[in-house]
Amino acid sequence: MTYQDIEALTIKKEGNSLEFKESTGQLDRSMETLCAFLNGEGGTILYGVKDDGKIIGQTVSDSTKRSIAEAVNRIEPFVDLEITYVAIPGTEKYVIVIFVEEQRFMRPFTYKGRAYQRIESTTTVMPQERYNHLLMERGGKYGWEAMINPDLKIADLDENAILGAVREGIRNGRLPETTIREEIPVILKKFRLLNDGKLNNAAAVLFGKELYDYPQCLLRMARFKGTTKEEFIDNQRAEGNIYELLDAAMAFFFKHLSLSGKINGLYREEELSIPYKALRESCINSFCHRSYHHPGSSVSIAIYDDRVEIRNTGTFPADLPIERLMEEHDSKPQNPIIANVLYKSKILESWGRGISTMVGECKRVGLPAPEINTDGNFVWVVFKYNRSSVVVTPQLPHSYPTATPQLKKVISVIGTATLSAKEIMEIMSLKDKTHFLDKYLYPAIEQGYVGQLHPENPKHPGQKYMLTSKGKALLNE
The missing domain is CATH 3.30.565.60 (Heat Shock Protein 90)
Structure with a gap:
């Protein structure tokens, strides 16, 4: 950076990514601002410049450099900063420049244990909600997938899906054959989905059955x-x-x-x-x-x-x-637990x-x-x-029917039986009847896979449901 670059910066006003300080005597407050820049889109601090943009400079000694280094070391996590000392022509003074780039995947940063944010030209303490959000974005042990959901139970997971994943892993040599003989909690623990008896969010994303608490799925x-x-x-x-x-x-x-x-x-x-x-x-x-x-x-x-x-x-x-x-x-998955499973x-x-x-x-x-x-x-x-x-062919491959997972689940549960809505819900472990009717049963009837025992009276008290020939064909596939 040259002195002309400094002059160009001082023409601008302080804002989201620019701060002026008269000297490093304001070092503590400026480090809070630097922390805020790191939690935002990056920015530049100029020491030796008044609030109105007038360049006054300051003397720089070894003590000055040590003070800056010690202050920077109080920012966590550690980040590599660019510190430049720009001489003011015709004087023995300098403008000190600290520039930081955006560090999206290392946020949130703290200075002396506190996180800061920048709003226009003002630096403030970061709200707890924003801090937690940035922690989740950072990933690792703070990532959303690793967070424990105390309300999530093993009964909320699809055991067949878990065992299906294990079988595929064994078939392809990625899991030992003994895995299939282990209890579900042991498998979940090995998949890093269960810790101290508590399930994390990744378990729901991978194997959840009814995901009312996870609208993002x-x-x-x-x-x-x-x-x-x-x-x-x-x-x-x-x-x-x-x-x-x-x-x-x-x-x-x-x-x-x-x-x-x-x-x-x-x-x-x-x-x-x-x-x-x-x-x-x-x-x-x-x-x-x-x-x-x-x-x-x-x-x-x-x-x-x-x-x-x-x-x-x-x-x-x-x-x-x-x-x-x-x-x-190299692969750097956003969700390493999910990626591993x-x-x-x-x-x-x-x-x-x-x-x-x-x-x-x-x-x-x-x-x-x-x-x-x-x-x-x-x-x-x-x-x-x-x-x-392309040359169009009218048929679809039997291996990939256009039925949704919900539809296929209804068909597999009914099978060769004739069941009431209550009986189907009990087998599927569903409790919300409106959700069951809207997402499972009605679509199956509308698409011709499921028939009614009393089609002339849909609300018949003895109404039961069975597969049509179309439903039986899909079941056989």
Whole structure:
């Protein structure tokens, strides 16, 4: 930094990222401001400048430098600062400049044990709510996924989903065979989901059954007509754990993306307009690496005539710019506990190769590489394709029916029986009848999978439900 740079800065007014101090005699107060800059978008402090921007400078001795160093060391966590001593021409005085860049993934910072924030040109003590929010964003032991939910019980988790994850892990050599014989609490503890008998948020995200307390476990899906959001063709929402949401996402793709056929040797292979593996990898990344701490957040899928956009809350690590994502890089998951379980259960194929898989799959079929974007709050991936270039086949692969996880659950519970709504709810361990009817039973009836014993009188006191031929066919699949 030059003296001309100092002059240019002093023309500006103090604000969110700029502070003037007459001397390091105001060191303590200025460190509070520096802490606030670190908790914001970064900033610069100039010593030897009056509030009105007049440059007066100050003498700098070894004692001055030691005082600054000692004060900076009281900021936690440790951060590398840029300290510059700029000589004032024609004098023996200096302007001392301390500059800090934005440190999004290390916040919150404290000075002498207290956190500060900057509002316009004022530095204040940070409210506890804001401090807790930044702690969750930092991750690690403070991350949202690791936080204990004292109201969450093992009975609230889907035991079949837990054992299914274990079986996949054993089948693919990522878990020892003895794991399947262990009790559920032992498995959860090994997955780092259970500590001292208490479950964390990651357990609900991965294996929760009824997620009333987790509205962010949501997937929004839309098929738009044309290339804008002006008109819907289809609009769906799915709620559930990661495994259920991934199933729902892939079913939606198979419903709305054309299938083409190609001959490979003696066999005909079916291909989506965008490769299945690329879409699946993008969805897995969205569920695995998204920010969950905001209750109103979700993952969204938007299908247009020329592209597919998959969006989630979150951003990339500060030291991993977008341009490096296309290269081989180490994986730094936002939610390491969730990522570890997905890896062990073979949902997450390997560390740090998800994006290269997407790129490779798109190139394999002659599509451009996916575009990856972030604005610091959201990450979205854009897959471009040309619908006119595919040969459409009317049928869907039986392995990926368009039924939602909720619908498939109703069908599996009813099976070959004839049951009342109360009996179905008891088997599914559901207590909210309105939720059950709206999310499970009514959609199954409307789509023709479930029939009524008394269809002429839907409110018949002896009403019971059974699978239709369509429901039985899906059950067999």
